[in-house]
Amino acid sequence: MLLDVTAFASTHPNPVLEAFGALENGSRTVISAPATLSADQTAFHATLDRMAGGVGDPGTSGPISLTQPAAITHVTQRVPLSELPSLRGLSLLQQLALLDRSDMSRFASDHPGVLKTLASRPPAATVVDAWWTGIPAAKQRDLATAAPGVVGNLEGVPYAMRDRANRTYLSDSIRGIRDQMRAGTGRAAGDDLTRRLHMLEQVRTSLQDGSSSEPRALIGLDPSGEGTAVITVGDVTTADYVGYLVPGMFSSVDTQIVKFAASSQQIASDQQAMLDRLEPATATRPTPTVAVVAWLGYHSPGLANVETLDLAKQAEAALTSSVQGLRAIRGPHQPFISVMAHSYGSTASLLAVQSGGLSVDALAIVGSPGSPAQSASELSVTDGNVWVGQAASMDPVPATGLFGSRPTDPAYGAHLFGTAGATDPLTGGWLTAAVSHNDYFVPGTESLRNIELIGIDRADLVLGLDRAK
Incomplete structure (x- = not known):
């Protein structure tokens, strides 16, 4: 399950207003060589x-x-x-x-x-x-x-080489920390080493294949400070559909990477089951395949640093680079690329597709605190394939629009999908409601089911479909 407690973790009388800040503009000079x-x-x-x-x-x-060319x-x-x-x-x-x-x-x-x-x-x-x-x-x-x-x-x-290199980097980093601890340090330094060691051991745990036996690869790792990590579930080199899962506030590598990798596996497994049902293999055409990227490639904010968009801008640059890396590797055989983003991570993703540096085939955001763009038409998303969900009863964050426009507003022009619970016409089973800010990716919810369908380009099966008017 993804975790973001933006709306509930502060003692400020208006915690949502306390939690978010404003966007600043920058400039850039380009020199050709x-x-x-x-x-x-x-x-x-x-x-x-x-x-x-x-x-x-x-x-x-x-x-x-x-x-350079x-x-x-x-x-x-x-x-x-x-x-x-x-x-x-x-x-x-x-x-x-x-x-x-x-x-x-x-x-x-x-x-x-x-x-x-x-x-x-x-x-x-x-x-x-x-x-x-x-x-x-x-x-x-x-x-x-x-x-x-x-x-x-x-x-x-290539991702296979990056996975091998990062696993070596992970092992070397763990060994280096243990050597430092054995050599002896002061209390503060020792506490930091203990925390970093735990973080890296969590990364190692997250690389274990889950029940679906989908291979996992470590394609990004920064073992310093709070750390970053990017883990793939499934083969992003060959998959027909690749989704990037981008978390919101309080999603550190140390506390969330194991759960985050499990959430990515859940999505990949669900999507593959949907494709097996909707597009079964024939003698001439195999069933399409899926991969999901558990993208903790930025330092998500806590209460002390959520008041500005500094970390969102860092995430914007890092996510853009990550997707551009996939496109460079895939060459003429591009997959359908989606971004599935939560809360503060949704604002970072919106920044990326607004800047022009990142273009994706689908964007699904939930619990979003706002978009610097005025409308979905400003975003580099194929055919306006921008989707938004809100747990209206217990999630106040989307109503604030504190980072700009509210993607849930009709004037924004995004597609709205259901989160309140419904019967799944594909299986006949009941899909539960996403009640609060942290429920959108809970297995068995209408919200998660809709996000998964958006990621495999089956908008025709999304429930609660309503083009904002």
Whole structure:
């Protein structure tokens, strides 16, 4: 079950007003660069990076962004090893791929901060995809071994390789924390290590296949601080339908990743059962397949930091990058992509599809505190396939519109789906109501059933259908 207690966790006389803030605008400068970088051009690239404060990499969201064509010509001229720490983005990736295994390992050991910056500010997924496919398989394996935290989080690297790298990164991180604890620390540092160790062990637990035996993969991991993690259920490389599940407030990796992965599996299993019923395999056509992404790729807010959209903007950038990574990997064989988002996560998702950087085939939001867009027509969602649900009796959050327009309003132009309970015409069973802010993804509810149908492009079977007028 997803957990978001925005409306109920505060002692403020108006907890919803206390919980949400306002959007601020930013600006960005784009500098174009050639696809082929000589040694001199690499040095020029590094100079630009330093001038930009280290944010001059393709695909970043900083004030200066260096863009390059997707067609990458791989460099063959090495720069001195001592100069690599000054490089960023594609330049650094290209040079790392020229190192032998021992030099890769030595660089990773000597310059963890450089690799952390690379992982947090990578090139665009299409650039990474072109670079990765152009280096030998042996070099790919060496990079994944020497720098698992980089390879595991690079959008554009195949998911199977990212899963292997991130599992190595996870094990290395757990071992490193245990070594620190054995060496002895102060009380505060020891408490932090204990918390981080528990968080990473929760990630490890969440990777265990559930009852459906759908494979799980770890395609994103940041073991520092509050942490982030992205886990797939099913094969996103081949699935016909891929859904991103985006949580709201109080959804930390430490407390929620195991439940969140289970919720994603529930959705994937339900959707596959629906497809088996609706589109059974024939001699010439197999039943379509499903994968769901348990996307905890941002730090969701608590009471101390929910008053602004800062974390929503971070989530906007991260979710956009994640979906762009899927599109880069899938190439001409694109799946039907949906986003299923709750509460604060819905506002982050709305920001992403409003910005133009993210385009999806369906968007289903519940318990939403508002949209910066004035209407669904401003969103990059195929055919206006924007859906919204509200548990009207016990969820006050959607009525506030504190982040802008209210998606539940008729003027917004979204499709409304039922949450109050109904008989399922497919099974004849009773679907229960989503009573409060945290009930939308409870198994057996009308709300979850409708969200699942939206994710497999079966809007014709959604219950409580009502185009807002």
